[in-house]
Amino acid sequence: MILKPLRISPSSFSTFFKCSMQYKWAVIDEKLPDEESDNIYAVLGTTLHKAMELFYTFNLSYDELKKSWKILFLNFMTEAKNLPKSTEYESFVSKGYDLLRNAFELKERWKDWSIVSPELYYRLPYPNKFIENTHISGRIDLIARKLKQIAAIDWKTSNKLIKNVDEDPQMSFYIYCLHLMYKIDYDDIFGVFVHPSLNQIIFTQRSEFDIKRTLERIDLMLKRISLNDFKKEPKINNCLNDCTFCPYTRTCDGIQRTI
Numbered sequence: 001m002i003l004k005p006l007r008i009s010p011s012s013f014s015t016f017f018k019c020s021m022q023y024k025w026a027v028i029d030e031k032l033p034d035e036e037s038d039n040i041y042a043v044l045g046t047t048l049h050k051a052m053e054l055f056y057t058f059n060l061s062y063d064e065l066k067k068s069w070k071i072l073f074l075n076f077m078t079e080a081k082n083l084p085k086s087t088e089y090e091s092f093v094s095k096g097y098d099l100l101r102n103a104f105e106l107k108e109r110w111k112d113w114s115i116v117s118p119e120l121y122y123r124l125p126y127p128n129k130f131i132e133n134t135h136i137s138g139r140i141d142l143i144a145r146k147l148k149q150i151a152a153i154d155w156k157t158s159n160k161l162i163k164n165v166d167e168d169p170q171m172s173f174y175i176y177c178l179h180l181m182y183k184i185d186y187d188d189i190f191g192v193f194v195h196p197s198l199n200q201i202i203f204t205q206r207s208e209f210d211i212k213r214t215l216e217r218i219d220l221m222l223k224r225i226s227l228n229d230f231k232k233e234p235k236i237n238n239c240l241n242d243c244t245f246c247p248y249t250r251t252c253d254g255i256q257r258t259i
Contacts, residue, residue, distance in 0.1 A: 006225075007137040008126065008218060010170035016221050024230040025248050033247030038082040044092050045157040047073045048099050048196070049141060052107075052155060056118030056142065062104045069096050082247070095197075099157060102196035109201055110192075113144040113151070122177050130222040140174050150178055151190040159197040165204050168193075172214040175206045186211070 006027075016023040025031040050072055051065050070093050077089060123137040142153040152174040162168050171191035178189050191204040224230075232252060243249055 005133045005135065006131055006222075007123065007135050008221070009136075009138045010173045011138075013169055013173070013218065013221065016224075017217070019232060019243075019246065020224065020230045021232045021252070022246055022248055025251065028225070028230075031248070031251070033082055034250040036082055036084040037247035037249070038080040038084075039245060040077070040083065040087050040089060040092055041157070043073065043076045043080055043083075043089075044096060044099070045155075046076045047096060048103065048157050049155055050076070051100060052103060052141065053119045056115055062100070065100060066097060069093070069100060099196040102199055103155065103194070106194055106196060106199065106201060110144050110146075110151070110153070113146040116143040116145050116150070118142055122181065124177060124180060126218070128219060128222050130219070130226040134222065136173065136177065136218075138173055138177070140177075143178070148184070149188045149190065150182060150184055151192050152178055153192040153194060156193055156195045157197060158195070161195065161198065161200070161202065162193060165193065165202055166206075167210075168204065169214060169217075171204055172206055172211060176211050176214065179211070 012023060012027055015026065026033075047069070051069065054060055055065060073089070073093050073096055077083065077087075117140070120140045120143055121138075122140070123135050126134045126136045128134055140152045141155050144151050144153060152171065154170070154174070156162070165171075168191075171193070175186065175189050175191055178184060179186060186206055186208055189205065191206070193202045193204070194200075195202070243252070246252070
């Protein structure tokens with residue numbers, strides 16, 4: 001039985017359907033992650049997100065952000081308590097300067113849009129028949145508007161494009177929440193993935209049918225949680241490295257050895 005409020009975010013949703021046991025350890029059990037389970041790529045992403053938030057909140061210049069980039073990076077690196085002790089960070093600091101420069105160039109693509117919010121945290125009730133006090137929650141990097149159209153903009157530091165961008169659950173969550181919050185038709189809502197490392201911007205949309213399919217999967221997730229239906233189910237793509245960034249790899253390996 002789930003007694004505390006349950007929040008379904010894009011990341012927890014994706015984690016559940018990749019490996020529901022990882023979700024259970026992280027969200028239900030609140031289990032501490034394994035030592036050295038953090039990764040430096042996440043630090044890089046967090047730093048870029050914070051830099052662009054500071055830009056839109058305080059109208060900072062590129063030069064001002066560039067001067068503070070290393071301090072921001074090291075701050076978030078310090079907060080990542082489980083980074084491997086052998087982590088080298090200088091190359092990631094240098095890469096960050098390139099990402100920041102490219103991000104400033106890419107943002108010119110929507111300069112004629114008005115900024116609604118530089119960083120929006122949302123938490124919306126999600127009525128369902130499985131678990132009470134459930135919410136959909138998350139954070140949208142940037143919301144911009146032009147006439148009757150609105151866009152959820154998300155910064156990506158990966159040098160790989162998202163596969164099946166029109167089915168990406170993260171943007172499905174964002175578009176659904178913008179639809180509820182601003183009472184805007186799906187035809188006028190856009191999801192925008194911005195890849196500074198690739199100098200690319202990718203647009204996507206969702207239909208009402210697409211959102212319905214996502215909500216059905218959320219209901220399936222809640223049903224399984226209510227039934228305590230958790231199991232190890234990685235390797236969704238039959239790849240050997242599907243568990244690479246799991247924070248419970250050692251825990252999981254230990255359990256498997258005792259079975």
